Amino acid sequence: MLNDDVNEKLTLEVVPEVASTHRFQWEEVQDCHVIMYPEGMVKLGDSSAEILKLCDGKNDVGTIIKLLNQQYPDAQVDNDVIKFLEVAHENGWVKYK
Amino acid sequence: MKTDGSSTNKVNPPLWLLAELTYACPLQCPYCSNPVEMANYKKELSTEDWIRVMREARKMGAVQLGFSGGEPLTRPDLEELIAEARQLGFYTNLITSGIGMDEKRVKGFKEAGLDHIQVSFQASSADLNNFIAGTDAFEHKLEMARAVKKHGYPMVLCFVLHRQNEPYVREILDLAVSLDADYVELATTQYYGWAFHNKEYLIPTREQLANAEIVTKEFQEKLKGKMKIFYVIPDYFEDRPKKCMDGWGAIFLTITPDGLALPCHAARQLPGLELPSVQDHSIDWIWNDSPDFNKFRGLDWMKEPCRTCPEKEKDLGGCRCQAFMLTGDATNADPVCSKSPHHQELVDTVEGIGKIAGTPELEERPILFRNMKNSRKIIKGESESELVK
Ligand code: SF4
Numbered sequence: 001m002l003n004d005d006v007n008e009k010l011t012l013e014v015v016p017e018v019a020s021t022h023r024f025q026w027e028e029v030q031d032c033h034v035i036m037y038p039e040g041m042v043k044l045g046d047s048s049a050e051i052l053k054l055c056d057g058k059n060d061v062g063t064i065i066k067l068l069n070q071q072y073p074d075a076q077v078d079n080d081v082i083k084f085l086e087v088a089h090e091n092g093w094v095k096y097k
Numbered sequence: 098m099k100t101d102g103s104s105t106n107k108v109n110p111p112l113w114l115l116a117e118l119t120y121a122c123p124l125q126c127p128y129c130s131n132p133v134e135m136a137n138y139k140k141e142l143s144t145e146d147w148i149r150v151m152r153e154a155r156k157m158g159a160v161q162l163g164f165s166g167g168e169p170l171t172r173p174d175l176e177e178l179i180a181e182a183r184q185l186g187f188y189t190n191l192i193t194s195g196i197g198m199d200e201k202r203v204k205g206f207k208e209a210g211l212d213h214i215q216v217s218f219q220a221s222s223a224d225l226n227n228f229i230a231g232t233d234a235f236e237h238k239l240e241m242a243r244a245v246k247k248h249g250y251p252m253v254l255c256f257v258l259h260r261q262n263e264p265y266v267r268e269i270l271d272l273a274v275s276l277d278a279d280y281v282e283l284a285t286t287q288y289y290g291w292a293f294h295n296k297e298y299l300i301p302t303r304e305q306l307a308n309a310e311i312v313t314k315e316f317q318e319k320l321k322g323k324m325k326i327f328y329v330i331p332d333y334f335e336d337r338p339k340k341c342m343d344g345w346g347a348i349f350l351t352i353t354p355d356g357l358a359l360p361c362h363a364a365r366q367l368p369g370l371e372l373p374s375v376q377d378h379s380i381d382w383i384w385n386d387s388p389d390f391n392k393f394r395g396l397d398w399m400k401e402p403c404r405t406c407p408e409k410e411k412d413l414g415g416c417r418c419q420a421f422m423l424t425g426d427a428t429n430a431d432p433v434c435s436k437s438p439h440h441q442e443l444v445d446t447v448e449g450i451g452k453i454a455g456t457p458e459l460e461e462r463p464i465l466f467r468n469m470k471n472s473r474k475i476i477k478g479e480s481e482s483e484l485v486k
């Protein structure tokens with residue numbers, strides 16, 4: 001099954017991780033990060049890629065937000081991170097540990 | 098959008114490399130899309146050739162790699178090819194019947210870096226599955242599907258649908274649930290290769306399709322977020338064609354077992370193609386500059402009614418192979434389109450089959466099973482009616 005935990009709520013304590021069935025990598029020719037899965041691929045924008053880079057199965061959502069806010073002090077990323085992770089989870093790209 | 102197919106314009110790189118490693122296969126599916134003359138094409142590319150093809154395609158930007166066939170498991174160098182593909186950064190898909198695999202090999206592929214395994218089934222019951230496959234394959238397929246899950250792969254189960262198994266879509270989806278599939282592909286038979294010869298046996302009825310659609314929707318709702326189910330109604334029941342392969346020479350690059358480069362796995366049968374070989378040309382030249390890959394690229398090749406059609410960018414005139422098979426000219430509009438002068442003929446054929454479906458007149462006609470013996474007979478021009486298994 002894609003997601004055993006579809007109904008799980010996203011909180012600041014959740015630890016997201018790129019699903020082991022998916023691959024997240026940089027593509028030189030496309031000039032962007034992509035997420036790959038059986039017979040398909042999605043190109044990612046820069047901010048989505050920055051979030052996924054931090055989904056290493058160690059950082060919780062709170063930490064990811066904190067790190068990104070440090071990295072980009074002019075942006076308030078809180079909502080963007082939550083929104084992106086919800087979509088990523090729904091699509092099966094990330095699992096909540 | 099660029100509308101010119103000439104190579105002076107920038108052509109997007111291929112994203113998908115489909116490596117048809119072999120035409121050998123222990124199964125005999127009558128809907129197989131391999132060419133019926135396959136017995137003529139027995140010389141397979143070497144390991145070194147395949148590695149070069151993969152390197153060149155990857156360098157151009159290809160990301161998805163499918164190992165298919167025939168049955169790719171018959172290649173003893175499959176593990177080596179997987180390892181090379183993974184090391185190059187491809188997402189590697191193995192498209193298999195499961196016959197020729199055991200759990201040890203499933204594990205070995207994982208160690209080599211294989212990302213995903215797609216297992217095909219012919220039906221949801223052993224009897225029908227084994228009849229269509231022409232061999233006792235069902236139990237082993239179940240076992241292999243379980244092994245695929247056990248070793249942590251994402252699993253796609255693929256069922257090619259036609260009149261004989263279309264009534265069992267519910268059973269098919271129940272089977273997929275019980276095997277814990279991540280994705281289910283309910284694929285439509287496409288009428289080239291062996292399927293063309295067996296179309297009377299395969300074309301489903303309108304009622305079957307309507308029912309399958311209802312059942313599929315029910316499962317899609319129920320399994321939202323757990324299992325993805327792909328089901329597309331065959332386009333010959335509609336009045337606009339599909340944008341075949343996402344466009345000619347747009348995304349897909351297929352290499353046949355004997356090394357020909359094709360814009361689509363069925364294109365080998367199209368007349369007027371030069372069929373460049375990877376043994377003579379670089380992938381770069383084939384993709385960007387070869388006459389074949391530019392032949393139906395973009396919109397410039399179109400005739401009426403497509404040329405002046407406001408919808409031409411949407412479907413690019415449909416499938417070139419379908420146009421050729423059904424109208425005799427690959428530059429015609431796909432006859433699925435109601436604007437095609439050949440559309441009515443297609444509707445009549447499909448409806449005609451629907452009317453006599455289930456009667457002995459139709460159901461007891463001989464089936465042409467896909468095997469090398471029948472292929473040799475076809476090459477020799479023996480009459481089709483003698484070609485029973
Ligand atoms: S469709 Fe059937 S016969 Fe053809 S290659 Fe696949 S498993 Fe073999």
Ligand code: SF4
Nearest residue numbers: 402403406409414434
């Ligand atoms: S006429 Fe040609 S381009 Fe227009 S909808 Fe039909 S197939 Fe597509």
